[in-house]
Amino acid sequence: AQRVTQPEKLLSVFKGAPVELKCNYSYSGSPELFWYVQYSRQRLQLLLRHISRESIKGFTADLNKGETSFHLKKPFAQEEDSAMYYCALSGSGGGADGLTFGKGTHLIIQP
Amino acid sequence: GAVVSQHPSRVICKSGTSVKIECRSLDFQATTMFWYRQFPKQSLMLMATSNEGSKATYEQGVEKDKFLINHASLTLSTLTVTSAHPEDSSFYICSARAGGPGTGTQYFGPGTRLTVL
Numbered sequence: 001a002q003r004v005t006q007p008e009k010l011l012s013v014f015k016g017a018p019v020e021l022k023c024n025y026s027y028s029g030s031p032e033l034f035w036y037v038q039y040s041r042q043r044l045q046l047l048l049r050h051i052s053r054e055s056i057k058g059f060t061a062d063l064n065k066g067e068t069s070f071h072l073k074k075p076f077a078q079e080e081d082s083a084m085y086y087c088a089l090s091g092s093g094g095g096a097d098g099l100t101f102g103k104g105t106h107l108i109i110q111p
Numbered sequence: 112g113a114v115v116s117q118h119p120s121r122v123i124c125k126s127g128t129s130v131k132i133e134c135r136s137l138d139f140q141a142t143t144m145f146w147y148r149q150f151p152k153q154s155l156m157l158m159a160t161s162n163e164g165s166k167a168t169y170e171q172g173v174e175k176d177k178f179l180i181n182h183a184s185l186t187l188s189t190l191t192v193t194s195a196h197p198e199d200s201s202f203y204i205c206s207a208r209a210g211g212p213g214t215g216t217q218y219f220g221p222g223t224r225l226t227v228l
Contacts, residue, residue, distance in 0.1 A: 034216075036219075042221075043204075043219050043220065043221045043222065044155075044204070044206075044219040045219070046216050046217075046218075049216065086154065086155070097160075098145040098147075098157035098160050098170075098217075099145070099147075099155075099157065099206075099217060100157065101154045101155045101156075102154060103153065103154045104154055
């Protein structure tokens with residue numbers, strides 16, 4: 001069974017400090033990993049997907065297959081980064097491949 | 112960008128009645144739509160995968176006779192909660208994807224808050 005673990009329910013850092021949101025996964029095949037963000041009173045939106053290897057809003061995430069991790073990082077946090085962040089996994093191959101979400105981490109950036 | 116809408120945004124109904132929730136992709140054709148459920152302060156749980164023109168695939172533990180899904184066109188999927196009970200009260204969220212399995216990003220709707228009295 002596939003599983004996504006986000007160990008921190010809440011993470012509070014000061015503006016300008018580095019941020020790392022942890023995500024570990026378990027999946028027997030080759031998964032596709034995503035980070036979704038939900039700002040207050042808004043819908044879920046895609047932040048990153050590992051196959052894109054791009055940086056969005058200063059955030060990056062590297063897939064580490066050895067450690068089965070996909071941690072989200074940003075070197076300098078901004079107040080507008082305060083939101084709920086969900087790590088998600090999609091199985092490869094055909095058939096149904098909806099997302100398996102972690103429980104989410106509430107990121108608070110303090111001024 | 113790709114926009115997904117849901118209607119209604121919130122609904123309150125009496126126990127025993129049925130409720131239909133619509134999910135529409137507004138500016139793209141969605142080969143696949145997904146239905147998720149989110150309980151308060153919990154994560155999203157996949158309920159079912161809906162492919163246009165075929166039967167939905169339900170996740171383990173989700174009653175297909177209770178949660179009827181229809182994906183009649185490439186821009187519309189509906190979720191009907193039949194004979195709703197208070198324990199069905201939840202936040203239901205749909206997402207839509209343009210490509211087939213393993214391709215494309217899922218775009219999420221704003222969700223529908225269902226309260227069953």
